[in-house]
Amino acid sequence: MEIKSIAVENPDKLNFILGQTHFIKTAEDLHEALVNAVPGIKFGLAFCEASGPCLVRVEGNDEALKQLAARNAMAIGAGHTFIIFMKDAYPVNLLRAIRDVPEVVNIFCASANPVEVVIAEGKEGRGILGVIDGIRLKGVETEKDRRERIEFLRKIGYKIG
DSSP, X not given: OEEEEEEOOOTTOXXXXXXXXXXXXXXXXXXXXXXXXXXXXXXXXXXXOSSTTOOEEEEESOHHHHHHHHHHHHHHOOTTEEEEEEESOOHHHHXXXXXXXXXXXXXXXXXXXXXXXXXXXXXXXXXXXXXXXXXXXXXXXXXHHHHHHHHHHHHTTSSOO
């Protein structure tokens, strides 16, 4: 078995969600969940089959995002995984809806950071072991950092205040 690290291609630093699922109807079900969770969302999603024709299934309503998702799915190449790239929405607005899709079994990350996907490659295929999300820590927040975090959350409307 070989362990590899695959960098997620994300030149525009878009938010994306990487997860694991278990059934071919995932592509359509995720599409429905996304448009129902955030009207007006722009997205592309790709789902890697783990049996049968073993194709990357692609859905979405933005051609460039669909292509980006498909390229990343091919690069990762792990069966039963999906990746969603989005505009006009944030993962925090979608994660509950995605988790409620019956086929979804795991979410590895929801990020706009640089991400590396750590995979294991065996004789038959690939599987995701985990992700490296973002940059190394630089320290523990100070009281000033805490105040700035709280102010930022209120400024963007995620906390009352």
